[in-house]
Amino acid sequence: MKKIIGPFAQILPMTGLPLKGALRDEQLQILENAWVLIHKEKVVSIGKVERLKADHPSAQIEELTGQYVLLPGFIDCHTHICYAGNRAKDYAMRINGKSYLEIAESGGGIWDSVTQTRQADESTLVDLLIKRANRHLADGVTIIEVKSGYGLSVEQELKQLRAIKEASQITMANLIPTCLAAHLHPRDFGGSAEEYLYHITNYLLPILKKEELASRVDIFIEQGAFKPQTALPYLSKAKLMGFDITVHADQFTTGGSEVAVEVGAVSADHLEASKTKEIKALANSDTVAVVLPGASLGLGMHYAPARKLLDAGACLAIASDWNPGSAPMGDLLLQAAVLSAAEKLSTTEVFAALTYRAAHALRLHNRGTLATGTPAIMQAYPTDDYREILYHQGKLKPLILY
Ligand code: NIG
Ligand code: FE
DSSP: OOEEEEEEEEEOOOOSOOSSSOOOGGGOOOEEEEEEEEETTEEEEEEOHHHHHHHOTTOEEEEOOSOOEEEEOEEEOOOOOOOOSOOHHHHHHHHTTOOHHHHHHTTOTHHHHHHHHHHSOHHHHHHHHHHHHHHHHHTTEEEEEEEOOSOOSHHHHHHHHHHHHHHHTTSSSEEEEEEEEETSOOTTSSSOHHHHHHHHHHHTHHHHHHTTOOSEEEEEBSTTSBOHHHHHHHHHHHHHTTOEEEEEESSSSSSHHHHHHHHTOSEEEEOTTOOHHHHHHHHTSSOEEEEOHHHHHHHTOOOOOHHHHHHHTOOEEEOOOOOSSSOOOOOHHHHHHHHHHHHTOOHHHHHHHHTHHHHHHTTOTTOSSOSTTSBOOEEEESSSOTHHHHHTTTOSOOEEEO
8 A cells, every 4th residue: 555654844865965975964955845655665755745646646645743854764783782681890890990991801891791691592682682672763773783792602603693583573673683703702712813713714604694694794803802913814704705894993902994994894893093094094995984982982982083084085874882881871863963062073974874874884775765665664853953853962752654
């Protein structure tokens, strides 16, 4: 059944904008007093209601009361929401002065979440994941990347990735799985970091292909995790096997983004420590620069240089990094709004970073826009002025339209 839904005070289709570089609000296309024609869960046409009715006389009219601004659903291209337990203990230690890396070195941090997640069975993980995905969906986030990385053995990583696959069949949010078996060199693996990655390459990655559990591979390049020179051969091999590559890069120290660019990664994420050299290299590459303000807020540290990345010409996406350790809050819009105030990002740059540019980081090419043929999972904010969305810093809640 065809449906014509509206009216919308403003529709921001997020089309016709460049993939890379700075954006001014004058570049934002705004369709005023427009309606959307939907058929079989896809957008067919956007325009004035008289035209849509004339072209599709049999369509059912769904009239909204009130004023709304319509946007494509947001895309969170970096999360770790498949986990059990929590790390409130780490958070308390951090606000008492211990650093993230110190806590990790003393046996807490990511390893603590690995222990807690290993103890949970697959169906518990599915339930936890669905709850988190549905919370994101209610906040307008309709596509969510979800990483493994709290299993760190073939069997436990498979448990996490199978849980993600199962949850994706239940929640209305679209979950995109990524294998982060290279989150840490697990302390119970009887061998070196290189041997662990060799083991993952040979015994986990082929199963992911066969069972279609993930088509993306991630690694954490950092002190206490993996060294750039160890990561490069692993990522090169994974790429040869047909995986898209993404990297946790330059969070505390540099080195990761260079590997990401060299291997042709789809994205390099974090970048809090990136300096002029790294910013230039990312801007001159096809690798999306993904910044994670939620991790800066959770760790009480500075933001990634989002303004400089855009001015240098990079494709910038903003993601939540929602995870039990560094970024437990998981409110993407709030985080993007706070980042935009601190880094002086235009509304258009923020919406681009949450829609079509984030889609590009996930290689989802017609997503994050509203146009003929795109899926009609959309969000409508109760206002007649799109600028109110960031102004309320995450407190204006959308209506989710399917
Ligand atoms: O992106 N930095 C590495 N990994 C995650 C944190 C995971 C955790 O602390 O549990 C991140 O911040
Ligand atoms: Fe992360």
